Amino acid sequence: MANEAQVVVAGYIATEPTLGMTRSGVPTLQMRLAWTPRRLDRATGGWTDEASCFATLKAYRKVAANGAVCLRKGQPVIVTGTLRIRDYDGKDGSRRTAIDITANSIGHDLARGVAQFSKLRPETELTAAERQALNQQGEARETADSWPAAADPADEMFDEAEEAEVAEEAEEVGEPGESEEIPDEKLAKSGRRS
Numbered sequence: 047m048a049n050e051a052q053v054v055v056a057g058y059i060a061t062e063p064t065l066g067m068t069r070s071g072v073p074t075l076q077m078r079l080a081w082t083p084r085r086l087d088r089a090t091g092g093w094t095d096e097a098s099c100f101a102t103l104k105a106y107r108k109v110a111a112n113g114a115v116c117l118r119k120g121q122p123v124i125v126t127g128t129l130r131i132r133d134y135d136g137k138d139g140s141r142r143t144a145i146d147i148t149a150n151s152i153g154h155d156l157a158r159g160v161a162q163f164s165k166l167r168p169e170t171e172l173t174a175a176e177r178q179a180l181n182q183q184g185e186a187r188e189t190a191d192s193w194p195a196a197a198d199p200a201d202e203m204f205d206e207a208e209e210a211e212v213a214e215e216a217e218e219v220g221e222p223g224e225s226e227e228i229p230d231e232k233l234a235k236s237g238r239r240s
Contacts, residue, residue, distance in 0.1 A: 051129040053147060056155055057081030059121050060100060065114040068106075071184070075110035077117070079103045079125060079147065101145040103127075105152065112166070113152055122155035 060080035067073060083096040103125060105113055117123070127149040136142045154161035 053125075053127060053129045055079060055081065055101070055125045055147065057099075057123065057125070059117060059119050059123060062119045063114060063117050065110065071181070072106055073108075073110040073114070075105040075113045075117075077103050077119075079123070101147050103147050103149055103152075105149040109149055109152060113149075117152065122158035124153050124155050125149050126151050 057079045058081070060078040063075050063077040065073065065075055079101050080098055082098045084093045085096060086092075087094045125147060127147045130146045130148065132144050132146065134142055134144060
């Protein structure tokens with residue numbers, strides 16, 4: 047989307063990621079991201095921590111599906127995405143401010159640890175018509191050997207109307223923790239959750 051604030055944030059995953067779906071079947075992933083700025087105290091010569099910062103991190107589509115498999119609370123990550131700051135009324139009636147980042151990509155911070163990358167293999171068992179029929183029935187077939195085929199990278203980009211539709215559905219889902227969760231049993235059966 048044009049004229050959006052693009053950000054890159056290095057931090058830690060502060061809450062367990064929550065996998066869900068929009069009403070139209072788009073995978074969503076939500077978690078809190080935290081970072082603590084540090085500064086050099088010239089008087090003592092040591093580093094001091096400033097107040098920790100938090101943002102709600104949201105991801106959709108492939109970033110959500112892939113992130114659900116490999117992201118865990120406490121892991122260091124680097125996130126690129128768009129920044130949105132919004133005001134809302136808290137449960138106690140007070141005016142509050144929320145900081146949201148919609149992730150375009152999420153990766154482990156290799157300055158703070160090691161990671162191993164695995165590319166998902168394309169689906170080989172089902173034809174396109176069979177896969178479409180399963181998707182229309184709302185059934186998800188996920189096994190270690192069958193994952194939806196990677197589309198042309200140009201297909202990953204979507205127009206502003208589709209982006210607005212997904213954002214509207216995400217807003218309708220509500221605040222953190224209110225989206226429909228995918229049961230752990232389905233993830234366990236697929237072999238995608240460790």
